[in-house]
Amino acid sequence: MSSSAVAGLGLDAGVLTAPRSRDLLGTELTPIDILLGRQAEMTPVERFARLHEDDLVPAGERWWSERLPTALPGVGQQYAFAVDMDSCTGCKACVSACNNLNGLDGDEQWRTVTTVHGDTPAGPSVLTVTAACHHCVEPACMAGCPVDAYEKDPITGIVAHLDDQCIGCSYCTLTCPYEVPLYNSSLGIVRKCDMCRGRLADGEAPACVQGCPNGAITITVVDVDEVIEGLERDLEVAAAADGVADRPRLVPGAPDSTLTVPTTQYRSSRTSHGSFADHRVVKPGHAHTPLAVMLTLTQVAVGTAVVDAAVSPLAAEHVPRSVPALALGVALVALAASVGHIGRPLYAWRAILGFRHSWLSREIAAFGAFAGLGVALAGAVFLELDAALITLLRLGTVAAGLAGVACSVMLYAVTGRRWWRVRTSSIRFAGTMAGAGGLLVAAVTLGGAVDDSTTGPIDVATVLLLVVAASTVVSLLAAVSTLARHSATVGDDLAATRQLLLGPLAGLVRLRVAASILGGVVIPLVVVLALPADRPVGWEAPGALGLALVVFTIGELFDRRLFFLASVAPRRYGDIR
Structure with a gap:
């Protein structure tokens, strides 16, 4: 018999050349008899499993019951x-x-x-x-x-x-x-x-x-x-x-x-x-892109509503009626983006059930009210309804929007992460509202005043753009100040955040700062200096502000991405995870 045939039977080659085995009666066993005998034997694992299947031994109870x-x-x-x-x-x-x-x-x-x-x-x-x-x-x-x-x-x-x-x-x-x-x-x-x-x-x-x-x-x-x-x-x-x-x-x-x-x-x-063991190892967190988009755009929408409510009583004739509708449109896009963060979006309607104890439920309820009141406000302004009703709707919309942003701040502050503290997040979110809201209203105001020889729209836009530039500078300085106080303390989560921002996230930080300065400071100030005092406004100014709004918003999107990526959880377990 060839060696390959022997291997096919599962026998060693020595089986054929070794002395013949005999059973208990002295009968000589052939190689086939030996093979069948081996196949009938159970391995230790099989014997152990059979014992447990037949309940012949306890399943370790005497070891774990105590x-x-x-x-x-x-x-x-x-x-x-x-x-x-x-x-x-x-x-x-x-x-x-x-x-x-x-x-x-x-x-x-x-x-x-x-x-x-x-x-x-x-x-x-x-x-x-x-x-x-x-x-x-x-x-x-x-x-x-x-x-x-x-x-x-x-x-x-x-x-x-x-x-x-x-x-x-x-x-x-x-x-x-x-x-x-x-x-x-x-x-x-x-x-x-x-x-x-x-x-x-x-x-x-x-x-x-x-x-x-x-x-x-x-x-x-x-x-x-x-x-x-x-x-x-x-x-x-x-x-x-x-x-x-x-x-x-x-x-x-x-x-x-x-x-x-x-x-x-x-x-x-x-x-x-x-x-x-890994306390010095710092890794970026999850980006949570849908949440970053939602946070940015809700703040743009609320900022627009706040600026509109602040300017309208003083210069209603210079602010186009389309501003409330624009704020509403941005808010609806933001709410749609937030659904992308839910694993089971068909059940998103249940997210307000925890209103009594969850800041997320409160945020959802507040922004839902903001959108609902925004629809009513946009309709009332477009139809030129009673001024008192419009004022009431404006105040309600602003109140709901600010409540939503406040809930966004608290939603992350309660996690205990110092990068998400109330003061830090409030300054960051307020900067987005002031910058984006001011740019949007200023751009629309100047766009509605093209070929208009009156100076009212120019005055409104000038004030708004100066506020935008100032708020952007304050927001950037506040972020730098927060991190400068936490540079090397082991176990300090802000020190770990600083390490991330200066290390693997440094490129994104540079893009965020550049976009914010360009869109929130440089372009607005250039437009202020270039606004004509003795002739009608051309399309150049609102076009430049539209570009500034896009660049500034991109910078804020980068910042919200950093908001999540640079957050270091209090728990730092992980070397043998």
Whole structure:
């Protein structure tokens, strides 16, 4: 028999030349008999699987049952993860178990493993940190969700995500300081760890608990009041020791625990000071292009409405009636662009359900009112209805628009990211409103005065253009001042933002500054100097201002892109993610 034929039977060549084997009765076995015998044998894996299929051994219950609480949480208590960092080896068995048991996609990971590097009197120390959702006492994901797609179980305290309610806006990925919720692009929704609550209800351990070979992860019951009191004690101890109150954190380098009051219990006999291994690695954030477009254009629309409302009582005869309609058109484009950021756009109508607690719901309601009042205002102005009615509609439109912009500021400020603080964002957004609104109204005003020998439109445009130039300069100087105060402090998220803006985002920064200066300062001042005092206005001036408006708006779009790209989340885990 040839060697290829032997290989085809799955036998070694030595089988044919070796002495013949015999069975228990002494009968000589042929090579075919040997092959059939081997095929009838089960591998160790097959024998293990057969034992479990026949319920001949427990499914590891004696190992993981002691890692679960013996009773449900009582009043004022809840479940929490407890992690023994001295026992964790970073093997990531918990990650694998979580991914497999929850059927996660390849790019989804509800549990992460990272390291904290620090120093002790005995020498350097490395802690391995495994983390998932911390099932916070005050979950920011639930507070920020506009569709109430989160719930905190009143008995267990588990914070669960309701997949069927989610519209995929991803706002919870920004509000959670630990970046726990993850957007699933194939499903168009966000998903997160729910402590395998279905398994817990059946008396089984969560996947990560059951999968850990060292027993480093357990489920425990914590007293909510004790968790809060512990945070307060940490603040008092830090203040007494250093004179300056450091913020309590789950582990060194983690976000401020007072933001959401996380319940995970980390224990270690080693260092309590250190930083994550990747704390000096800074990467740009997600661009959120639809949101950048929406933010810019809503501010252009509101700015136009504000300028129109401010100028009309003083020089109504010089401002064309088309201005409210133009503001409305820009607003509608902005609202249409925002839908592109939603994973399930057909359910976008549900986004106002969280009005009582979500700034996103409030923003949507405010801009919806702005658009509705804008339609009424544009119609009233076009039809030349009663002046008192038009004034009332103008005030209502401006109020709704400013409320929407204020909600935009708060929407990002509540995330705790210092690049998105109220003062910084307010100056940035106000600069867009003043610049774009002033340019649009000035361009339309001069366009309506072409071949007109009166000086009224020129006076209105001159004042507006000077305001545009001044507001642009103030906005740029404010941005530079904010970053200049945070240059090299490790752990300072504004220092990390500065590192991004001067590094990988430097090209975009230069384009933004150039566009803002050209469209918001240079062209407006040139037009002011070139406006004729003794002859009618030509098409050159409104044409130049139209160009300035386009260039300035592009610069603001660049700035909103930087608004997201340069934002550094409080959570900086990630070297073994």
